[in-house]
Amino acid sequence: MAPLTKLFLLLLGLNLMVTAVHGGCGPHCPTPTPPPPPSTNGGTCPIDTLKLGVCATVLNLVKLGLGVPPNERCCPLLAGLADLDAAVCLCTAIRAKVLGVINLNVPVDLVLLLNQCHKTCPPGFTCPL
Secondary structure, three states, X not given: OOHHHHHHHHHHHHHHHHHHHHOOOHHHOOOOOOOOOOOXXXXXXXXXXXXXXXXXXXXXXXXXXXXXOOOOOHHHHXXXXXXXXXXXXXXXXXXXXXXXXXXXXXXXXXXXXXXXXXXXXXXXXXXXX
């Protein structure tokens, strides 16, 4: 092989390695942007989050299968709210750790609480934690 061919192949190999390491876009590489936070799709919570602490008792009773007494105070707080707003309120309480539940499975426990209060978790809704 001629010396110029060897030099050409060497330079070509180095160029390919540098391109592979740097992604090939040099200083003009776009910087990745973080994904937007999950949306509550317009739901709002008009309830003082601290008042939702009573929902912890309801959640614990439901999870233990003990039944919930008729005089519980969680569901009346959520009674006048649309399903989406009730879900947002419970997520706000979960995020603020007002419920005080240590082992929380957010999607499942959210649905359990909403169902107990005759509410439905909106399709595709996720707690923005």
